[in-house]
Amino acid sequence: MNSISIKELTSREEILEAYPVMQQLRTHLTEEAYLDLVMEAQEKDQYKLAVLLDGDKIVAVTGFKPMITLYYGRFVWVCDLVTDEAVRSKGYGEKLLSYVEYWAKKHDYERIALSSGLQRKDAHRFYEEKMDYHKASYVFKKDDL
Template sequence: MMTEEAKQLTTEQEWTNAFQVMKQLRTHLNLNTYLKLVREAHEKDRYEMHALYDNGEIVSVIGFKPMITLYYGRFIWVCDLVTDQSQRSNGYGEKLITYVHEWAKDKNYESVALSSGLQREDAHRFYEERLNYDRVSYVFKKNLKE
């Protein structure tokens, strides 16, 4: 019997437990840098990390921030969403982001938005075709440490 549960990760130990999955998306991070960034984002920027567990094992992780902008109004910005590579195509990512949709609705947020790397065409199909997300903009970035 499969037992799936989504829950918020709030402790350094829980964030550490999620690192092996998150590292598959954020390959540039080592554990120390990851923990430092998660801690600071959690404390200063309302960042939340949630995980989907199947039979007690983390299979998918999402990080997001509640935000308010003039363009989107009250919305959730998904910063990170990744399913363990050995568990992909089992519906876990869809279950976890649907959980965030419900979380957002319960707290009166109007929408959920995210960006996805240009090269991640499978992810784009997932968002547009499976989840009915609209492609609404491009994201531009300027590195200031050049």
Template sequence: MEIKHLNTESDILLGYPVMKHLRTHLDEKSYLSLVKEAQQQESYQLVGVFDNSRLVAVTGFMPMVTLYNGKFIWVCDLVTDPDVRSKGYGEALLTYVHDWAQEQGYNKVSLSSGLQRTDAHRFYEEKMKYDRVSYVFLKKLGS
């Protein structure tokens, strides 16, 4: 297993087939555009796990500062290819994020998860020891 930052356009595109399982609304072009913009403007980090040279899981995260959390890392995306779930790839990625955060001087990591993703919630709470502290609300404005 190898964990690698996906920074080049070709590396970012390698992540699309896996990310598509989580972000089903994105086509490849919009995915690439959003990742590049987030990397440039928000210090977004896209990281993948490779097993035998096959990309099997990806995460996207970024540093943030809010009054609620102070200085922290926000995990925007975390997904493992459904064909290889429950093999430790998600745990490896979140552990990588935790280590990266601490190396950069952050002592908190936060994320949100869709209400329907009960298996993911169990993973975050039981395996990774995250606390459920809030709900996330969204309001779409205009068209």
């Protein structure tokens, strides 16, 4: 590994640089749709987009936002977490999710929550075995409203 760093992205240019890695998780999003959604979420929903860099190369991306609900209290919702498929299993996802945990503690949030697709068995193993997360609920959704 080269020099590892984590950076929060705020400018349009920075956000676009993360698209090739994010697109590996969010395959349905065009570059334009991705940029529009990130910019709107940052403006309206406190969405944070952060990357883990190995040297100057983006190798992992996360999107997260602070929330407050009656069920979870004050928590951070991890909306997106992906490591570039070319460099998986090198500890990048662990470092980036640990950063989100650090950010949450620093800002007085009590817990982290996330949703993971049913088919993503490797991700589930990562969350449970590597990161000590546990299954808390099912997520239901309704499309085409």
